Amino acid sequence: MPRLVDHAERRLAIIGAAWRLIAARGIDSTNMRDLAREAGYTNGALSHYFSGKNEILRASFEHVFDATSARIERSVGARRGLPALRRLCREVMPETEETLLEARIAVSLWQRALNDPYMASVNAQALDTWRAQMVEYLRQARDDGEIGDVDEVLYANLLMTTMVGLQVTGVLDPQSSAASQEAMINLILDGAKAAFPPGRHTKVNR
Incomplete structure (x- = not known):
């Protein structure tokens, strides 16, 4: 008996097609007819899964953050403190083909999010979630003796701002590299390690 293709699976396939076209052509040059062709559907068939281009763009933007968060969870695993924080940063920064593609989609859609409350909310929720994780890992690192007595919220904001900037330069600057x-993330974390009172020393990173 033929396998029934899940509705959500087909939506993901369409989102994947949207990612490829947005990365190659940009938002304005991506239309429903080309999306249908790229996804292997007729133009009319797309309406069974999305109401139109705007909904596809919203879903594409949301999927960037969902995919990144799922990858962070897998990568961090049972780690804590600085090792966990470094894993989180690596999954957000555009160091690989996968994360660079995600950065291209995010950067392309940020301008649209300025005037789309739903997309702005998706962006804010994702950044808030990652920032809260960073704060927790920094607190663990302090408790484990990996860093000094730093302002975890300030350092988390610094890391978050740096990683957003790295997504932009990763997409636009040919000289950007993993x-x-x-090196930039290490510079920030080295500052946290240096914030020890006299006589106190860091532990070796796990």
Whole structure:
């Protein structure tokens, strides 16, 4: 008996097609006819899954954050403190083909989010979630003796702002590289390690 294709699975396939077209052409040059062709459907068939281009763009934007968050969870696993924080940062920064594609989609759709309350809310919720995770990992790192007595919220905001900036430069700056991105994050975390009172020392990273 033929397998029934799940509705959500087909939506993801259409979102994948939208990602490819947005990355290659940009938002304005991506239309429903080309989306249908890229996804392997007729133009009319798309209406069974999305009401129109705007809903596809919203879903594409949301999926960037969902995919990143799922990857963070898998990568961090049972780690805590600085090792967990570094894992989180690596999954957000555009260091690989996968994360660079996500950055291209996010950067392309940020301008649209300025005037779309739903997309703005999706963006804010994702950043708030990652920022809260960073704060928790920094607190763990302080408790484990990996960093000094720093302002965890301030450092989390600094890391978040840096990673958003790295997504932009990763997309637009040909000189951006995984090594340079890692160096910037290390510079921030080295500052946290240096914030120890006299006589106190860091533990070796796990």
